[in-house]
Amino acid sequence: MTVLAFDKTIKIQSSDGAQTQAPQARTSQVPAAPIAFSFRGVTRSFGDKTVLKGIDLDVPAGQFLAVIGKSGCGKSTLLRLLTGLDQPSSGDLIVNSDGEHGNRTRIMFQEPRLLPWNRVGRNVEVGLTGIAKGEEARAKSLGMLEEVGLADRANEWPSVLSGGQRQRVALARALVAHPFILALDEPLGALDALTRLEMQALLERIWQQQRFTAVLVTHDVSEAVTLADRVIVIEEGRIALDLDIPLPRPRRHGSAELARLEGLILERLLGKGG
Ligand SMILES: Nc1ncnc2c1ncn2[C@@H]1O[C@H](COP(=O)(O)OP(=O)(O)O)[C@@H](O)[C@H]1O
Ligand SMILES: [Mg+2]
Structure with missing residues (x-):
């Protein structure tokens, strides 16, 4: 030290x-x-x-x-x-x-700032705006959701997740690219x-x-x-x-x-x- x-x-x-x-x-x-x-x-x-x-x-x-x-x-x-x-x-x-x-560069805040009208998977895809779209974006999003332990929640709305899960989605969105x-x-x-x-x-x-x-x-x-x-x-x-x-x-x-x-x-x- x-x-x-x-x-x-x-x-x-x-x-x-x-x-x-x-x-x-x-x-x-x-x-x-x-x-x-x-x-x-x-x-x-x-x-x-x-x-x-x-x-x-x-x-x-x-x-x-x-x-x-x-x-x-x-x-x-x-x-x-x-x-x-x-x-x-x-x-x-x-x-x-x-x-x-x-x-x-990506930034993550105290509040997850997810889009409530998008399902979890789409929220992660937001992190790929201008980088990937369509099937490629969906696959990357799912892969990243798997990393944060939420692959089975991709089709849920953010509102049904716990606070910790929402932050994991925000982390996936920040890191997917x-x-x-x-x-x-x-x-x-x-x-x-x-x-x-x-x-x-x-x-x-x-x-x-x-x-x-x-x-x-x-x-x-x-x-x-x-x-x-x-x-x-x-x-x-x-x-x-x-x-x-x-x-x-x-x-x-x-x-x-x-x-x-x-x-x-x-x-x-x-x-x-x-
Ligand atoms: N856009 C801004 N306009 C005026 N003052 C600001 C602005 N952004 C931050 N400040 C001021 O700068 C100081 C530092 O803010 P901030 O960086 O948010 O502190 P911290 O994150 O360490 O709590 C605070 O006094 C805050 O009021
Ligand atoms: Mg601060």
Whole structure:
């Protein structure tokens, strides 16, 4: 486990005065994977309120990153920037692509946001809009529903499913087109504790199969250390903590090592005094 101080980029002053930045080698065990995306000095202001005050972040392809921070600190804003739903006020955001998945990005929210007038299978096909249609889309949708354990519910209406099942449909819709990056904005926040644990295991299993880059916003520190390769804490618009979680998977809830890492993060979230 390595605790990294935040600013891991070298700022190079170019001759015309413009700042460019080059990634500096990380000191930790993170493998030298290609970068999925980079935030370079990214800020985002709303009126005179600056929410993100200079985010520098390089995320290797395939990494599972968790983002934690107090309510209103800018976590959803960060995901909206990453998925192209919003633009930075200043700084650069570079989203790379790979040959297999392109630079496709998907986002999943706390509410499943299914279309009530479409059956479950059609809801998953929405994730293939512009990518596949007809029989091909139906087959892909069914395949993905099978991955999330709902192949036998394809012809049901969303309204007859439980909250956990609806989120599984939303996950299938997000992943059916095999995105390069999956942004998750507190996707398990509304689920009961047991369903939440099941969903965590499902998410981890599918991530291990598909190897997309996952960016999970959560307020559950235990969930973050259980699922993520790396946890960042956002505080006052900046990354206040950048912590690797180099533990083998699957991880056991309540293990001493997870508890220790959780403690480190909570200490940061609750203030230096403790
Ligand atoms: N479109 C917007 N217009 C004005 N203020 C916004 C907008 N989006 C977010 N904010 C403000 O930015 C801050 C961070 O919001 P958000 O990213 O949703 O926080 P979090 O997801 O961490 O709870 C909040 O104070 C919020 O009110
Ligand atoms: Mg939010």
